[in-house]
Amino acid sequence: MSERSSGLPVLLVDDEQTAIDGIEMMLESEGIEDILSTTNPRQVMDLLSKTKVSAVLLDLSMPHMDGRELLSDITRLYPETPVIIVTGYNEVEIAIECMKAGAFDYIVKPVDEARLSSAVKRAVSFGELQDEYASFKKKMFKGELEHPECFAHIVTANRKMRAIFNYVETIAHSRRPVLITGETGVGKELFAKAVHAVSRSDGPFVTVNVAGLDDQMFSDTLFGHQKGAFTGADTRRPGLIETAKNGTLFLDEIGDLDMTSQVKLLRLLQENEYFPLGADAPKPAEARIVVATNQNLQQLQEQQRFRTDLYFRLQTHHVQIPPLRERLDDIPILVHHFINKAATDLDKKRPTPPKELSTLLSTYHFPGNVRELEAMVFDAVSNHKSKVLSTSIFKNHIRTHTANEGGHQNDAAGASPALSGSPLSLFSKLPTLTEARELLIEEALRRAEGNHTVASQMIGISRSGLSKALSRRKHDD
Numbered sequence: 001m002s003e004r005s006s007g008l009p010v011l012l013v014d015d016e017q018t019a020i021d022g023i024e025m026m027l028e029s030e031g032i033e034d035i036l037s038t039t040n041p042r043q044v045m046d047l048l049s050k051t052k053v054s055a056v057l058l059d060l061s062m063p064h065m066d067g068r069e070l071l072s073d074i075t076r077l078y079p080e081t082p083v084i085i086v087t088g089y090n091e092v093e094i095a096i097e098c099m100k101a102g103a104f105d106y107i108v109k110p111v112d113e114a115r116l117s118s119a120v121k122r123a124v125s126f127g128e129l130q131d132e133y134a135s136f137k138k139k140m141f142k143g144e145l146e147h148p149e150c151f152a153h154i155v156t157a158n159r160k161m162r163a164i165f166n167y168v169e170t171i172a173h174s175r176r177p178v179l180i181t182g183e184t185g186v187g188k189e190l191f192a193k194a195v196h197a198v199s200r201s202d203g204p205f206v207t208v209n210v211a212g213l214d215d216q217m218f219s220d221t222l223f224g225h226q227k228g229a230f231t232g233a234d235t236r237r238p239g240l241i242e243t244a245k246n247g248t249l250f251l252d253e254i255g256d257l258d259m260t261s262q263v264k265l266l267r268l269l270q271e272n273e274y275f276p277l278g279a280d281a282p283k284p285a286e287a288r289i290v291v292a293t294n295q296n297l298q299q300l301q302e303q304q305r306f307r308t309d310l311y312f313r314l315q316t317h318h319v320q321i322p323p324l325r326e327r328l329d330d331i332p333i334l335v336h337h338f339i340n341k342a343a344t345d346l347d348k349k350r351p352t353p354p355k356e357l358s359t360l361l362s363t364y365h366f367p368g369n370v371r372e373l374e375a376m377v378f379d380a381v382s383n384h385k386s387k388v389l390s391t392s393i394f395k396n397h398i399r400t401h402t403a404n405e406g407g408h409q410n411d412a413a414g415a416s417p418a419l420s421g422s423p424l425s426l427f428s429k430l431p432t433l434t435e436a437r438e439l440l441i442e443e444a445l446r447r448a449e450g451n452h453t454v455a456s457q458m459i460g461i462s463r464s465g466l467s468k469a470l471s472r473r474k475h476d477d
Helices: 017-029 041-050 067-077 092-100 113-142 159-171 188-199 215-223 259-271 297-302 308-314 328-345 357-362 369-383 392-404 408-412 433-447 452-459 463-476
Strands: 010-013 035-038 055-058 083-087 105-108 178-181 205-209 248-252 288-293 317-320
Touching: 010 017, 010 041, 017 035, 017 113, 035 041, 041 067, 055 067, 055 113, 067 083, 067 092, 083 092, 083 113, 092 105, 105 113, 159 188, 159 317, 178 188, 188 205, 188 248, 188 288, 215 259, 259 308, 297 308, 328 357, 328 369, 357 392, 357 452, 369 392, 392 452, 433 452, 433 463, 452 463
Parallel strands: 010 035, 010 055, 055 083, 083 105, 178 288, 178 317, 205 248, 248 288
Antiparallel strands: none
């Protein structure tokens, strides 16, 4: 199924059957085959009350009922339905009058096929976006999911993530591409699978990582080839677009796609058709395209490494997944989930996580996000030997990665953005060593939510050393 088909019919209203037949032929040649028509304008309102349509193509000069009167009735009772005027009146005043009355577009007969096709596609897209927005507002107001089972593989209780679930349900039935962005390890493919699951598509979910594919390999992988297309092409091979027919094709790492391949992807999205290598005739693209990247596409555009027209084509539906450090409330349930999963996979008895583990993890910036947390938990479970899960592996991991990556942990934990030079440059008068020690201990306790074990770990002293420092402070007070 392509973007050209919205799932709703287009309604043609003209008192001349020959005009209807001509427009039908034009639309069908563009893949718009679900068409209703009537030569009696008095039947239109009754028809609209029973059947939702994606757009209305309306003549103005008809017996029994003036087209402008009908336009007014449609826009008043069905404002979400785009109306395109198709008429022989080539008068500016009438066109302005119709546009003010709510017409989506105004086309003069004889109809230019390209002009008509463009107008209908835009009208259908406009109607779909209105429906999606109305659906999204309704879902956000209710705060309920219609298909919670489609998100069962994404472990979260975070409000931002739940809002994304609502958005995914809203856009899943659209045939437009979906752009999923987020840092490495946040679960972009899981969201792509959720889009596919909610859409209830008949076809499969097919995934390919496009990073490192040169243009020849990209074309062959996506579009396939005909027998004899190149040396060694002894048989016809279908591409992934064909494999994913009536389903979803997920292109991961789209930010790494070379510029030549980007042109071919853009054409695929615009025309909903493609040429297998060696083919003379195009084939219809009948798969929903979902793409993902951990790169900043806007920066890539500025560096002339990503096409602006492709970016705008992709980001009609944009899912931005927040990093784990922005949803720290998910850490306890993720730890619980991964401990259960690791114990099952490793055939070990489930250990009990220590109370301070979630607090310790919340002080870390998680550059690898959920994937990194899962690896940490699996490593800890594979090495555990007692009932309570040891925190040593977590501490060593945090210490190593924090040391390797400099000040990122401070940024993630809510401190000021990284500054050029030493943070001590913020002080007009340097604190004494005693004052600096007190400030450091106070900040560590704040970030550790009062947990002495975690706070001492953060500033590199023993728990007993922290206790002594706190005792001295009380004594001094």
